[in-house]
Amino acid sequence: MTTFHEPSRDLPVIHEADVCVLGGSCTGLFAAVRAARLGARVVIVEKDNCFGGIATTAMVNVWHSLWNTSGDRQIIAGLTEEVIDRLDRRGALKRNEKTHPSVGFAFNSEELKIELDELAREARLKIYFHTQFAAPAPINENGRLAAVFVENKSGRGAIRARVFIDATGDADLAARLGCETYLANHLQPATACARFSGWDTLGDTAGRLGELLRTRGPAHHLPPTFAWGCRVPGAATYMLAATRVHGINPAQADDLTHGEIEGRRQVRAIMNILREAAPDSRLALEALPSRLGLRESRHIRSSYQLTGDDVLSGRPFEDTIAQGSYRVDVHHQDKPGITLRYLDGTEEYCAPGAYVRSRWRPETPTNPTFYQVPYRTLLPLNGPENVIVAGRMLDVDPIAHAAVRVMVNMNQTGEAAGVAAVLALETGQPLASLNPGLLRAKLIEGGSAL
Ligand SMILES: Cc1cc2nc3c(=O)[nH]c(=O)nc-3n(C[C@H](O)[C@H](O)[C@H](O)COP(=O)(O)OP(=O)(O)OC[C@H]3O[C@@H](n4cnc5c(N)ncnc54)[C@H](O)[C@@H]3O)c2cc1C
Structure with missing residues (x-):
């Protein structure tokens, strides 16, 4: 490949904060808001012109149930529920049955953009729209990331922070730091809504x-x-x-x-x-959407990969930071249609003109009613001690990804990353050494339903 040399230069520090969040979907924004509500100075960088990610720019306007599959326990709350209530007050939301396996809430994506602006304003975030994360600064002698470089209409600049949250969906920061990432063999297809x-x-x-x-x-x-x-x-x-x-x-x-x-x-x-x-x-x-809807791209390698078996058996974890009840929903690359796998052992294959209902496991006396996502899946293996990811790039196998990737789940990973960032600052500990009990307690204190 022919190359050109880009001359090195000193970049101005355009902003300094305690926590820097890259990517402004609800995942990233909720991370930023939770950190700010705990007193941190937070900056958030988004390459598009609004918050919301796929929920706004790709027009996907459905959030799933906040309840377990039997409808007797609320498993998700926090900022997801807060935003649902705010949209409801605007007449911009339709509520469905609390245990419906697919549609919990349909909302107006344009109203969501404005509501998220309000949320960010109330939390006094420093916001950079139309700004792309470009590269990390070199890791310093303490094994920490001190700054990231961003590019926007004003040019290129550095943002200094003490903790960085990669919520880019594609693990852009983790990949450019050289952390190990991987792609699934059959990535779920993209969709233009x-x-x-x-x-x-x-x-x-x-x-x-x-x-x-x-x-x-x-x-x-x-x-x-x-x-x-x-x-x-x-x-x-x-x-x-x-x-x-x-x-x-x-x-x-x-x-x-x-x-x-x-x-x-x-x-x-x-x-x-x-x-x-x-x-x-x-x-x-x-x-038309301002960008293609992407279901999957890079995943980070962490110390623990969440598996389909963990999800479908409802395996509990000591460091659970998110919970969900949305079914496993595989959009096939290699054949038409989707396969839906439920926690009660049933399975459906749906394609235009085809519907097959079967079981993926024999009947059991009881079934799990929700699944859990551990904190470890957000920490890049061998990454700098002050970097964490949130969102669909977490470490999951394809079956687990097919369930956990939905927004009510990913929003919680953002909230967890934001709270973890503040705990790391308060305790002076690396993100990977935080006490999971303390993290969960802080999340619950701030409104999470763990
Ligand atoms: C067609 C389709 C239908 C779906 N249906 C549903 C559904 O009904 N319900 C549901 O809950 N989920 C659904 N999903 C899945 C869900 O939308 C995604 O898994 C979820 O939005 C992932 O959230 P995220 O925050 O990880 O990523 P994203 O929403 O992709 O957010 C990433 C954000 O980072 C920004 N960003 C990326 N790179 C950079 C950079 N370098 N610098 C600055 N900013 C950057 C992006 O602009 C974006 O705002 C669907 C997905 C698709 C594509």
């Missing part, structure tokens, strides 16, 4: 979307897919997630570029199929 007006004018055709995609999709060069969608609360639009972009590595720029264009092409192809089937409808494209 879209919002439509005139959905109701499709009449019965809307209900036949799966069948239409199966029969007419190939002529429109659509891969076999799985389609779901929901009305956007407080708006006259319908959010549809029905495209499927295979073979994308979200840590590769060329793949991302191809994925964005292919996702939008598929949205148009789906619209054409719907219009052919319902020529009198008034279906119109209202909005």
Whole structure:
């Protein structure tokens, strides 16, 4: 490869804080807010123009249940519940049954953007939007990261902090620090969502979307897919997630570029199929996401990989920092449709024109009703002692990832990272040496339902 030498230069320190969070989805923002509420000075860096990550920029507007599968124990609270209540007061949320395995809450992603701005403002965060994390500073002689370099319209600058939280979804900081990361053999496919007006004018055709995609999709060069969608609360639009972009590595720029264009092409192809089937409808494209929806990219290697077996058996951990009840939900790369695996031992395979219900294990007298995520899965092996990750890059096998990746779970990893950062500052200990009991107690004190 031909190379150019980039001359080295001194960069201005544009901000100094106790805690620096990279990535501003709810995961990153909740980390920042929890740290700030405990008195830390916090800066948060987001490459897009708003908070929320996939919930806003990729239009995914569904959060799952905050309860266990039997509905007799609330297992998630904290900032997720706080934001749900705030959106509800705005009329920007629809609540469903508390134990529904799929849809707990549908919300208006545009309202969420503003609500998250408010949350950040109240917590007095220093916010950098349109700012990309570019590289870490060299590790200092104490084995600590002292600064990161960011790039925005004003140029390149350094942010100094005492603890860094990588909430970039793709483990950008961990990877650039040289920490070990890995990609699953079959990454879950990416999806470009879209919002439509005139959905109701499709009449019965809307209900036949799966069948239409199966029969007419190939002529429109659509891969076999799985389609779901929901009305956007407080708006006259319908959010549809029905495209499927295979073979994308979200840590590769060329793949991302191809994925964005292919996702939008598929949205148009789906619209054409719907219009052919319902020529009198008034279906119109209202909005496309500002970025492709990514389900999976790099994972960090930590001292413990959470397994599908841990999740499906509800294994308890001494250092649990997050809990969930969302089913295992594998979006296949190698065949159409999805496989849903439940804690009660049942399994469903769903694809356009195909539905098979079976068991993945024999019946047992009792079943777990929720699963747990240990703190260890957020700590990069051999990473600097003041760096932690939060979000979908945690250390998980593919089956565990298929369950824990959803936002109500990832939001909790953010809250845990934020509280851990403050505890590390208060005790002077490396993040990996924190007392898990103390961390859990602090999380509960701040509103978590552990
Ligand atoms: C189509 C689709 C449907 C889904 N359906 C659901 C669902 O119904 N319910 C559900 O709960 N989950 C769903 N998921 C999964 C869920 O959305 C993700 O797993 C979750 O959002 C991951 O959160 P995260 O914070 O780890 O990553 P992200 O939401 O991707 O957030 C990462 C943030 O970091 C920022 N960032 C990245 N790199 C940099 C950088 N270098 N510098 C600065 N900022 C950076 C990004 O802009 C982004 O804001 C779905 C996902 C997809 C794609």
